[in-house]
Amino acid sequence: MRVLSNEKIALNIYSLTFESTALLLESLPGQFVNINVDGEDSPFFRRPFSIADVSQDSVEIIYEVIGAGTWILSTMAAGDSIDIIGPLGEGYDLNFSGSKSILIGGGVGIPPLMFLYNKMKEQGIELQFLAGFKSVAHNYIPRRITNVQYSSDDGSLGTKGYVTDLLTESLLNNEVKHIYACGPEPMLRKVIEIADENEIRCSVSVEKVFGCGTGICMGCVIENSLKRFTETGRKYSLVCMEGPVFDSGDVNL
Amino acid sequence: MRVLSNEKIALNIYSLTFESTALLLESLPGQFVNINVDGEDSPFFRRPFSIADVSQDSVEIIYEVIGAGTWILSTMAAGDSIDIIGPLGEGYDLNFSGSKSILIGGGVGIPPLMFLYNKMKEQGIELQFLAGFKSVAHNYIPRRITNVQYSSDDGSLGTKGYVTDLLTESLLNNEVKHIYACGPEPMLRKVIEIADENEIRCSVSVEKVFGCGTGICMGCVIENSLKRFTETGRKYSLVCMEGPVFDSGDVNL
């Protein structure tokens, strides 16, 4: 596929857009693409990135440079050809209840929620967006996404502290039917704890190292509590194929 | 080391200059440098190149792009850092007899002879330079090197045909004491044949795949006729350390 743009949008964070295929136009929030950044050389595995937006002719991902793979990605320029497969995985459930939802994300866990936000807005769903960043320099949420409450580790953006504190606060004042979360594992665990306490349905997007991203290597397992057979026996689910979005009750994070 | 320049000087042929070290300033014609073009990735081995010239502050090599290694080399730019070791190997014998010599080279076998030419000129040695190219488009010999007789495969430069035909011709008219040759193996074999017939001393620069270029892998062997012990028993010499320049009588090409 052809890279359309690749721009730095925040500290160490880039937005990359590439030509869409018909299949990719059908992508759903929570689904991901899997990118081969360096042929069969190291980094060997493909690198997965959530789809941040799909427009008529292009797909956007937003990524942070944290290692060799994302570094190579950051060196790509418009016109370069890039080896991308997708959309992959099961995204967020879009049968919105109609009642109030909260989207909560941390760092580069936010892109799939941005995509979800668009879909919800299209359907007129009432929602609240809670976003946590390390600092204001890391914020890349575009202005068109309004109604965002921010937290940051250093207080340079929104409230100083954890984004999950915003969640607790928010639940004091609002009746919420569904929480959609994506971010680092400790954050997700806390979100689930809060959702459980408040008996609110919670969908989380989980990250594991992916060997294939297509459900064939059986490497990306997460313990489940489904009590039924999955592709890999009974105890595990495949994050890349049965997820990355799970109902929080179905998996043991 | 730092690349100073890297320029295309003929069809698929580049001149690369880099910062010299004190050691490299002492380089002799026929010696080579060994370049690691891609860390420990493929191409795995270093790539050897004859030293084409040494000036006060820089060393020049001239190379043809024929595979992955030389392709990567061609993408380097002034200011890039490059992993080069050298000078390596034994060069041409510089105890010139004083009497007439012939330098004969083909294609990218010519760079070490250009360096040798400079040293001979400094010492006022009388010489003839015979150079064979595929076509005029491949000629990169600079104008300051005068007195060159050319041949080319397609007749677009000098005589059409083999550079060894020029040699035969030249020997008819001149008394020659020493032939210095570098180029493809079939050419070298023909040069040696002619030198033997005419009982002229002949020094050839030989190419083999080098694993190390420093005499430690014992991979780059050539059969010798030395009848004495070498580093690798009796039958073989190491091209990278005992050569790449050999007296034609010492090796079986």
Place this chain on the structure above:
Amino acid sequence: MKGGNQDRWEVDFSIELGDLTLKNPMLAASGTYGYGRELNNIIKTDEFGGICTKSITPLARDGNEPPRIAEVKMGMLNSIGLANVGVHAFIQDKIPFLQSLDTNIIVNVAGFTIGDYVEVIQLLEEIDGIDGYEINISCPNVKGGLEFGSSAKSAAKLTKTLRSETDRFLMIKLSPNVTDISEIALAVEGEGANAVSLINTLIGMGIDINSEKPILKNVYGGYSGPAIKPIALAMVQKVYHSVNIPLIGIGGIMNAEDVIQFMLAGATAVQLGTVNFLNPTALTEILDDLVAIAESKGIRKISDFKGRLKEWE
């Protein structure tokens, strides 16, 4: 005939594996192509000459605890540990799709005892549309399973038993983690194996120096990918000079050149493994490139490459 002399070079890709005819010499390697369905929207699975399924055991298996895959340079380590749905769910949920495919279906069978293998095969014998079995005696990730693959005697014994259970195509998948792989190939040939496939993964390990832990929870894992190709090629060449049954070459194949290398070394067919993770449409590209290579060499029948390795004079 469009384009006159622009015609595509015609290559007969079919190869013979004992009584089986495969439409081309590329099979999907066990454990790297799921149950055939997963990638079917990315590549038509039945472009393969055959599919070797994930290893099937009598009961469903969760496999080892994660992390159970990790990347290394030019390859990966896995300690999946034979995770699979078990033979019953396999028959019920997976076979129908496989049967619908226009390709050869080889069911890979694994077990901890001879009885395990027999149990799986007896159940599968009842099922149509299975063209043969590949016997995994070489999975290094489970205790016990390795035994069959690491001695000629135990490999022979297992082969003998399974031969008496089925008339179908029976292929034994050899372990590279042995002193003499051709000894084992000879032993299973002697007991009626129709083919051998090689190699399974090499035992490997990686360590993260930050956490000071192995990169796999299981410590050891199976090493696969391009890094193992030189070892696999050497073993294929060695076994080719030892047995008469067909060889299926496996190990680090990424492209058409690799396929030709294995065929030159003596393989009748090959399996694509780890490459499916990196490049799910590798097969399509390989088929195209094989045509180009065959044309450049004037070859019309892909099987002509087999064992064609030349000697240095």
Place this chain on the structure above:
Amino acid sequence: MKGGNQDRWEVDFSIELGDLTLKNPMLAASGTYGYGRELNNIIKTDEFGGICTKSITPLARDGNEPPRIAEVKMGMLNSIGLANVGVHAFIQDKIPFLQSLDTNIIVNVAGFTIGDYVEVIQLLEEIDGIDGYEINISCPNVKGGLEFGSSAKSAAKLTKTLRSETDRFLMIKLSPNVTDISEIALAVEGEGANAVSLINTLIGMGIDINSEKPILKNVYGGYSGPAIKPIALAMVQKVYHSVNIPLIGIGGIMNAEDVIQFMLAGATAVQLGTVNFLNPTALTEILDDLVAIAESKGIRKISDFKGRLKEWE
């Protein structure tokens, strides 16, 4: 003390190998550092903790016919075939320089019969300045030589004989081309070996599809370089849990992280092999980087890394 708190972190690099004390845990691997002199103008050879010489045999050997080296991805194949000057020329021409070095000299010895090994060692016993022997029972490039390395029985027998010939440090270099490397390590430990070094090269092969010839005239060669590191690490870990004598880890080490990985897996020291071809000053860089890693972990004694591998909870 310049620069106040800018002091360099101090690391005690010395390690104990039986009775030997090495100033650092990096040795030059046999066959990849010549006779110690070749690179001495590029790197001070005696920065190494020790030098393992090219394998020495009773008579000079030309080695195999070329091509006898070839590159593959992330590694190389060699079929040098024990080319060396022979023990007599070694003593006359090579020993004096080695003796002049401020490092430990381990002479690597190879042979085709037990008598060959004994002959070389008896001659070397007369010579001062040799700190020990490394016994190459695992060179895959010559017929016969492999025998000692591929069975516990023959390895034990050879070790026993050599033990009776010398009181010097005696290290057996193990072959990875076996079913159970720890069985062989145990056997040589039982006969008095002071250490084992592992691994030697894996048997590999490459094919050029244009010429349709093997890339080595000898067809098979020894595979070395980064590609074999996961296999070497697994073997070191396995042997570490089987024997009590020190292990010297070898295989694909390119940098300081690799050195730490081998030490975590149980190696007391390591050898740098193929990396010397790519980067003759690797050792100097590794020493620097080890200091940085040790500092980041608050470690003052390099030997503290040995066997420190943590388990997953």
